[in-house]
Amino acid sequence: MALIIVLSVMNGFQKEVRDKMLSVLSHAEVLSIGAPIPDWQKTAAELKKQQPEIIGAAPFLRGQGLLTSGTNVRGVQLNGIDPETESQVSDVAKNMKIGRLSDLKPGEFKIILGTDLARMLGVIPGEKVNVMVPQGQFTPAGTMPRMRQFTVAGVFNSGHYEFDSAMSFINLTDAEKLMRTQTPGGIRLKLSNMQDAPRVAAELNNQMPPGLLATDWSRQNRTWFAAVQVEKRMMGIILFLIVLVGAFGLVSSLVMTVNSKRSDIAILRTQGATRGSIMRIFMVQGAFIGTAGVLIGVGVGLLIACNVGSIVGAIEQLFGVQFLPKEIYFISAMPSDPRASDVIPIAVFSFLLALAATVYPSWRAANIQPAEALRYE
Template sequence: MWKIPIELEIGLKYTRSRRRKAVSQRDGFLSFISGISMAGIALGVAALIVVLSVMNGFQKEVRDRMLSVLSHIEITSPAGLANWESVSEKLSGQTHVLGVAPMVSSQGLLSRGESMRGVALRGVAPELEGKVSDLPKQFVAGSMNDLKPGQFGVVLGAQLAGTLGVRIGDRVSLLVPEGDLTPAGMMPRMRTLQVVGIIDSGHYEYDSTLTIMHWRDAAALLRMSDPTGLRVKVDDMQRAPEIAVKLAQVVPQALWVSDWSRSNRNWFAAVQTEKKMMFIILTLIIAVAAFNLVSTLVMTVTDKQADIAILRTMGASAGLVQRIFLVQGLAIGLLGSLSGVVFGLLIALNIDVIVPFIEALFRVQFLPRDIYFISQLPSDVRFDDVLTVGVMAFVLSILATIYPSRRAAQVKPAEALRYE
């Protein structure tokens, strides 16, 4: 019959309180301190998992809203893409490509009355735009089909329309960087446009500058006959950089191929840096709990010197004594880490229920709609983050048990029993 190793049996017994009357108060206190150490590790692990999940959720939410407006991949030619139809057909036949649409990209200055705003001008093909973005689904007024070539209609982002104070049917003036050479010198090129639609993508930065026209009207305004490039949508946006490299080998070398991660590199780099810093800061919570575990084990070793001495006189080796306290520390660390992982997952997976309940209970709103474009706390639990946090907490617990267990192994039986 299999027998539990003596160091495992004694180590686990030291972890929980004993109920004998003579020592119940002392052992109960040590058990209470062990519980506090375990709870500290669990809370640190849970807090780290929840924060990382929320940060992942914000990153995913912003990225998805960003890509509902932007392209997965853009293939551009500043001078204009004369043979864009043939290039589009070639790209459409490639694997992982879901849609291709022409575009015109430029900048301008939009004005109405005394209000002026710098804008990102984008020319699109209404009949093809739905294949490469979610813009046709984001209209709060008008529709993409209202953009007809030759009529110089314009669709504005909701924030931009609010800033200028315009509605459907109002007229605005667009000034583009390209000018006309006249006898009086270079004159800026300006065109009056009629607002035919308003879009709300949920991304403040883009809604405050987004200006959409039919690509033929935008090209005519820029004195061009062809689009400046093509927008490409792929089946997996995470693989967009890899697919962009393959598409670059298919299109003419004079064209510039870029993916969404390259276009927004600074933003994603900033998010990753912030996530790493939060990971380091919250790891200190677990480190503090690990230091608490050191003090707990040191107190246990001091209190159990008589027991250690008796074990040594009965023939127990220093290694066996060390393993006893290693078992105690590892049990506390393992239970604390597992409890923290379970608790953290319960919160992270149900944060969409927990946060509204707290807001309703205390009548507060953590993310007001009039300030933040994301009004709910998103959560994206990733297995690699959970595994990293759990393993890291357990490793810190192992490190915390080394010194107390070695100190226990160095206890001398004669000195420990002198006053017993």
């Protein structure tokens, strides 16, 4: 039960954060690291011919900047996008809480902010923010950072705190003017199956000309996913010790049963019962206890795992606490994702361990000498 609940929660946590990441990020990206992309449509068409798994493509230009509003200053990631094609590679348009992605018209210098970023800056749609980028411009007073005033056109909410607090979107044409470039910085790609992204990116790197680099969502967040995987593995090992404790408990229970039934075992032996039959009796008893325990553990574990969100929510509301601050864990609700690939091995290994725990007590019962056991009866 403990293993199923904990691993289901960790699976849900990983899946929830991954899905929220991919609602803003793309499955794969082709980056310009030297060679410009003057005609991204032609490049995207060639990529689709090379990899039929690609079902969507959109240009982008990414950079860092500072947003200021009054006395509030926040560092952000500026994403120049094409509103017409962005919906092919991400769910930003679906995550809009105020405004629409199509409001980012070229030449109007409008910007869309994450919900937490808008709150930190203290702005609402229709108000102005100053955008400062590190690409400097030369003035009589020296090199000065480039600055432009943008109008807040909308607010999006991906549910991922890191994105909602430090990400913004502007029109690709406005981004090129702001960053003094004439071509996109890369192409965002969407695949029919996001799990194929590492393979597709590797194959594209072997096929594309120098100056272009393909990367995928797993490499962009490699550290986070690797840390979660290691944590899940270690938690599984640690919690499996609980199953071992249960197995030792079964050994103790059967040993005590053997000690209390010594005279009965001796009588059976005098009536012709073999050692093998005595062993089978106690192994069947241990197998029955193990089967009942596994079935109860799996049933209760799945029941709790499928309703852990409601249970944790009720506890948080009852005691006024929050187990998952979104500033730390990216999400604020307890997710759960029970998987057969976890539940079945847990049940099988638990049953085999319970069965193995019956061997020693059964062997002790089979080796009881009738004469010694009945000496004082």
